[in-house]
Amino acid sequence: MTRCAVLNRRIALGGFSGRRYCQWLLLILLVASPLKAQPTLTFEQFYSKVSVLGLEFSDRVKQLSGQQIEITGFMAPPIKAESQFFVLTKMPMAICPFCSSDADWPEDILVVYLTKRQTFIQNNSMIKVTGILEYGTWRDENTGFVSLLRLRDAQFSEL
Amino acid sequence: MKASWLVPVTFALVPVVIPATAFAVNIYPIDRATMLTGGKFDFKVEFDKQVDPAQVSIKINGKSYQQVWSQKSDFIKDEDGLNASSVVIKNVDIATPGDYKVEVSAGDENGTVSWSVYQTPKKRQAKNVILFIGDGLSVAHRTAARVMSKGITEGKANGRLAIDDLTNMAFIGTSSTDSIAADSANTMSAYMTGHKSGVNALGVYVSRAKDSLNHPKQETLGELIKRTTNMSVGVVSDAELEDATPAAVLSHTRRRADKAEIVSMFYDIKPDVLLGGGSAYFLPETTLGSKRKDNQNYIERFQKAGYLLVTNANELKKQGSSADKLLGLFHTGNMDDVLDRRFLKNDVTKKFPDQPDLTEMTQTALDVLSKNQDGFFLMVESALIDKASHPLDWERAVYNTIMLDQSVAIAKKFAETHPDTLIIVTGDHTHGISIIGTIDDDKPGNDMREKVGVYETAGYPNYQDKNGDGYPDRVDVSKRLAVFFNNFPDHYEIFRPKLDARFVPAIQNEKGEYIANAIYKDIPGAVLRSGNLPRKSDTGVHSVDDMIVQASGPGAERFHGYMDNTELFRVIVDALSLGHGKQE
Numbered sequence A: 001m002t003r004c005a006v007l008n009r010r011i012a013l014g015g016f017s018g019r020r021y022c023q024w025l026l027l028i029l030l031v032a033s034p035l036k037a038q039p040t041l042t043f044e045q046f047y048s049k050v051s052v053l054g055l056e057f058s059d060r061v062k063q064l065s066g067q068q069i070e071i072t073g074f075m076a077p078p079i080k081a082e083s084q085f086f087v088l089t090k091m092p093m094a095i096c097p098f099c100s101s102d103a104d105w106p107e108d109i110l111v112v113y114l115t116k117r118q119t120f121i122q123n124n125s126m127i128k129v130t131g132i133l134e135y136g137t138w139r140d141e142n143t144g145f146v147s148l149l150r151l152r153d154a155q156f157s158e159l
Numbered sequence B: 001m002k003a004s005w006l007v008p009v010t011f012a013l014v015p016v017v018i019p020a021t022a023f024a025v026n027i028y029p030i031d032r033a034t035m036l037t038g039g040k041f042d043f044k045v046e047f048d049k050q051v052d053p054a055q056v057s058i059k060i061n062g063k064s065y066q067q068v069w070s071q072k073s074d075f076i077k078d079e080d081g082l083n084a085s086s087v088v089i090k091n092v093d094i095a096t097p098g099d100y101k102v103e104v105s106a107g108d109e110n111g112t113v114s115w116s117v118y119q120t121p122k123k124r125q126a127k128n129v130i131l132f133i134g135d136g137l138s139v140a141h142r143t144a145a146r147v148m149s150k151g152i153t154e155g156k157a158n159g160r161l162a163i164d165d166l167t168n169m170a171f172i173g174t175s176s177t178d179s180i181a182a183d184s185a186n187t188m189s190a191y192m193t194g195h196k197s198g199v200n201a202l203g204v205y206v207s208r209a210k211d212s213l214n215h216p217k218q219e220t221l222g223e224l225i226k227r228t229t230n231m232s233v234g235v236v237s238d239a240e241l242e243d244a245t246p247a248a249v250l251s252h253t254r255r256r257a258d259k260a261e262i263v264s265m266f267y268d269i270k271p272d273v274l275l276g277g278g279s280a281y282f283l284p285e286t287t288l289g290s291k292r293k294d295n296q297n298y299i300e301r302f303q304k305a306g307y308l309l310v311t312n313a314n315e316l317k318k319q320g321s322s323a324d325k326l327l328g329l330f331h332t333g334n335m336d337d338v339l340d341r342r343f344l345k346n347d348v349t350k351k352f353p354d355q356p357d358l359t360e361m362t363q364t365a366l367d368v369l370s371k372n373q374d375g376f377f378l379m380v381e382s383a384l385i386d387k388a389s390h391p392l393d394w395e396r397a398v399y400n401t402i403m404l405d406q407s408v409a410i411a412k413k414f415a416e417t418h419p420d421t422l423i424i425v426t427g428d429h430t431h432g433i434s435i436i437g438t439i440d441d442d443k444p445g446n447d448m449r450e451k452v453g454v455y456e457t458a459g460y461p462n463y464q465d466k467n468g469d470g471y472p473d474r475v476d477v478s479k480r481l482a483v484f485f486n487n488f489p490d491h492y493e494i495f496r497p498k499l500d501a502r503f504v505p506a507i508q509n510e511k512g513e514y515i516a517n518a519i520y521k522d523i524p525g526a527v528l529r530s531g532n533l534p535r536k537s538d539t540g541v542h543s544v545d546d547m548i549v550q551a552s553g554p555g556a557e558r559f560h561g562y563m564d565n566t567e568l569f570r571v572i573v574d575a576l577s578l579g580h581g582k583q584e
């Protein structure tokens, strides 16, 4: 399990400021508003074609792009304890892909960028995430993490 | 930093007497290395501090290294900012068999290693070598495969596996230069180079270089065959082709995660047959689903180099055998377990519904490679024995073992008409897996623990193979084998096969610790098992137990007693007589 050394180091680096936390909390309270019914997306709907020679985004993903959508899944640990994004998977995953490279994730994941940073909490249960859908290959500036599908300005809640 | 690499290496090499000088200089190849005459390697000396190049003395059996090797040496005054000097001489070899003493000094720093260089027999014993690797293959996998595939009554097996009748057998030690434990990278690397290495490394010694691609290289069997013979080379795996075991046939990196670079090494050496998963690393980054970080399109490059490309089982079957050079990619990542592919009609294989079986890949590889009158080396890996054993999913691991055995049966059939073929079957490292009896749903009560039968209360499981395909018709029979792993993270034991997908015993919490995956918590009879591994361990780990190697055919008699994993390389190069340079 030497693979995990990098991750552990990264987590150890992540500090946490209580004052900033209070600021975020305030912001989340200000931003939070009653949720309207919105289109849902499932993990099965991401791609219209999955082949050895490449993938194609589904029409549904293209149609919902730029819109606020809702999806349920499991939260995988982020790179840092106070990361602004996490990976949403269909089922809980044990792999520790950040240890070697982000490339060890499967294709059917969604990267979730939260409205405001919040501390990662492993609830070991399904969550509901809402946010604005975005598709296309994109590399995170801070971590180098490459994602194909993202939710921006997202919030999550327990089911 | 220095202490962490110096101490383990030193203890691994010199367990009894530690000369005071051993701490001053590291020499690669390491002490007690055994090497093939003409086998290529990178020579490296690492001094403990910066030294004056004029003071450096390197003597091989008393002769200055410049007299032994014509290659240019590279003096690195301050390696990677470590304030220490190194000498590197790349791509050298030793042509004359015998014992070699290498003495190095610079000022007050000095060190010595001994190498043994061997010559192979003049007469080539085997035309072809087929090496099967069951990744993680342990004794319990074999026993369970026999029980579930052939049945057992009144104490006697009702049939024999293909591997059961291979003529020769030995125990193999799998430990690493830096650890008593090992992974699939350095174990397969030992088979493929004849040199030991550290965990995570392929075809290199683990030196202090910071760049994972800049460690002292050990020539691989794939390279040696391509450089010195006209034989063909085939690599078949149901993992990603860039995964450790297939990669070890011809690549060099200190970090097995260098998968994009490994694909380019495959391209440089061009094995004649490449069949497996891992297409994402062949695609340019502009293609959605690519895992490369450059715009190299290796699918196109291989096609331009004369390879026929097939991407599913149907194409493999229809066109594969007609190819002279064959690239088969059947999944973007690792291929799926045979239990999901062929028996459970679950969602796992929906993405790639037409993946070939390892048996089909083995047969096609033999069809293509056997066209070469000069013979071939074929490596076939049943990779998912290990990938299912890590998450404690023994049923999937055993089905993958049956598939390995059926692939060996195909090779044995080939050897009937090609008796000059050496077949070797082994794993790379073991898992802590064991069979202890049965689990009988029909025992009274709901407490699953009380349904575990041991000693005379175990009786026999009720698996059936009515259609005679060699696999039990159902994996979820009412009376099953009771199989447990001896090391694990926190998890829920459910005493049943997982029919939807591979088991995920533990997931990471916010502290980076692995906790029991709650999706199994409410399954009737689930029992929480507190882990016995460090909390950072996501799944079960490899065991240090000996590996069993079995073999048949010319050269197989060399397998007996206890052997180090580096000796498997020697059996192959001896059988193929590879120590005599290019045979034109």
Ligand SMILES: [Zn+2]
Residues within 6 Å of the ligand: B136, B184, B386, B387, B390, B542
């Ligand atoms: Zn493993």
